Amino acid sequence: MTSTESPNPLRELAPRDLREHTASTLARARERSVALTDAVDDEDLTRQHSKLMSPLVWDLAHIGSQEELWLVRDVGGREPLRPDIDDLYDAFQHPRADRPSLPLLGPAEARAYVREVRSKAFDVLERAPLEGRKLTEAAFAFGMIAQHEQQHDETMLATHQLRQGEPVLHAPEPPPRRIGNVAPEVLVPGGPFLMGTSVEPWALDNERPAHEVHVGAFVIDTFPVTCGQYVAFLEAGGYDEPRWWSEAGWAYRSEHAITAPRFWRREADGWWRTRFGVHEPVPADEPVVHVSFHEAEAYAAWAGKRLPTEAEWEKAARHDPATGRSLRYPWGDEEPAAQHANLGQRHLRPAVTGAYPAGASPLGVHQLIGDVWEWTSSDFAGYPGFTAFPYREYSEVFFGPEYKVLRGGSFGTDAVAIRGTFRNWDYPIRRQIFSGFRCARDPRPDERA
Numbered sequence: 001m002t003s004t005e006s007p008n009p010l011r012e013l014a015p016r017d018l019r020e021h022t023a024s025t026l027a028r029a030r031e032r033s034v035a036l037t038d039a040v041d042d043e044d045l046t047r048q049h050s051k052l053m054s055p056l057v058w059d060l061a062h063i064g065s066q067e068e069l070w071l072v073r074d075v076g077g078r079e080p081l082r083p084d085i086d087d088l089y090d091a092f093q094h095p096r097a098d099r100p101s102l103p104l105l106g107p108a109e110a111r112a113y114v115r116e117v118r119s120k121a122f123d124v125l126e127r128a129p130l131e132g133r134k135l136t137e138a139a140f141a142f143g144m145i146a147q148h149e150q151q152h153d154e155t156m157l158a159t160h161q162l163r164q165g166e167p168v169l170h171a172p173e174p175p176p177r178r179i180g181n182v183a184p185e186v187l188v189p190g191g192p193f194l195m196g197t198s199v200e201p202w203a204l205d206n207e208r209p210a211h212e213v214h215v216g217a218f219v220i221d222t223f224p225v226t227c228g229q230y231v232a233f234l235e236a237g238g239y240d241e242p243r244w245w246s247e248a249g250w251a252y253r254s255e256h257a258i259t260a261p262r263f264w265r266r267e268a269d270g271w272w273r274t275r276f277g278v279h280e281p282v283p284a285d286e287p288v289v290h291v292s293f294h295e296a297e298a299y300a301a302w303a304g305k306r307l308p309t310e311a312e313w314e315k316a317a318r319h320d321p322a323t324g325r326s327l328r329y330p331w332g333d334e335e336p337a338a339q340h341a342n343l344g345q346r347h348l349r350p351a352v353t354g355a356y357p358a359g360a361s362p363l364g365v366h367q368l369i370g371d372v373w374e375w376t377s378s379d380f381a382g383y384p385g386f387t388a389f390p391y392r393e394y395s396e397v398f399f400g401p402e403y404k405v406l407r408g409g410s411f412g413t414d415a416v417a418i419r420g421t422f423r424n425w426d427y428p429i430r431r432q433i434f435s436g437f438r439c440a441r442d443p444r445p446d447e448r449a
């Protein structure tokens with residue numbers, strides 16, 4: 001059986017509808033950037049809340065700067081608006097820790113700049129031919145910029161989580177559990193599967209091309225690992241037992257005296273956490289978030305399991321055993337909607353396990369998309385046939401063993417910036433991101449049949 005992937009509906013749209021869809025996707029990103037930056041005062045916008053993060057005002061003007069470079073100058077062929085600030089907002093020129101000392105645009109200037117760039121970008125979107133050039137085909141550059149803005153919005157949300165003070169962000173609670181008991185693990189049969197994509201028009205270079213991989217049978221957790229499960233690891237002394245940790249993981253745990261997920265604190269009556277300024281008991285049924293790769297790996301070893309490889313994760317998410325096809329999302333080919341997954345900062349926390357039965361994969365694996373980014377055991381590398389596009393700094397310069405791949409997106413990831421093929425990467429020590437995990441294992445002989 002030759003495996004295939006689902007076609008993409010964007011390719012079927014008439015040019016006018018494609019422009020409209022693209023414009024509303026860009027507008028949704030901007031609404032979120034504005035909400036995240038209007039939530040705090042000017043002093044707060046220009047302050048660095050953690051050495052790991054930029055001041056929020058840097059992210060805002062950087063969003064505009066990338067939009068100017070790609071949409072206004074490159075696609076539109078227009079004159080530069082602010083060539084003088086290109087260098088300030090080039091992420092490769094200035095590490096995050098140094099950004100507060102740069103002569104950055106102030107809040108009012110940054111807001112005016114991104115508005116001006118956006119009005120020009122909309123004008124370019126109206127007029128540019130959306131074909132004939134790889135960068136503009138199916139409005140790719142506009143989709144790339146919408147994803148870029150949403151990725152920075154997720155980063156800004158992580159900055160909000162690091163910020164001290166009263167809560168300034170508000171959102172409704174996520175849905176409760178909506179299913180009865182289900183098996184805690186799913187057996188994924190061995191066999192070929194088509195990984196990555198060659199048809200998704202807004203997929204980024206590192207997701208391409210589609211290629212067949214043989215994935216042996218494996219067992220994967222039905223849900224991400226919950227806080228309750230993680231507490232059992234803590235209470236069993238998991239952070240004091242070098243045997244569960246890799247050498248690098250143990251060195252990291254020891255050097256930083258790490259004893260629990262980030263933002264957790266042990267109190268007389270149990271574990272508490274701080275979430276966007278709210279101090280609350282750790283919820284047992286919610287996926288654990290703010291753990292590093294090293295912590296995820298140690299938990300998995302303690303549980304007698306391991307982390308899934310990236311190919312295993314994607315097969316669990318996309319493989320439809322009835323047709324052999326690789327789906328766009330676990331639930332099928334439709335764009336993510338509220339019933340499928342906890343995405344887009346619609347809620348300010350992961351949802352409890354079982355909250356999204358409509359988002360389960362054909363094999364019955366739940367909450368692969370949304371809630372928490374899931375660490376995999378794989379290093380970030382190019383797929384066979386990888387070509388850097390539109391520039392090497394997008395992904396290629398990060399390929400190598402220093403970065404681990406995360407999959408699936410979090411409650412802070414927008415729908416435009418996640419799909420079954422989407423790949424995120426970070427250092428194995430990072431945990432200010434909305435990172436969790438699920439475990440996998442090899443099947444026992446009696447399970448293989």
Ligand SMILES: [Fe+2]
Nearest residue numbers: 062091148152
């Ligand atoms: Fe960026």
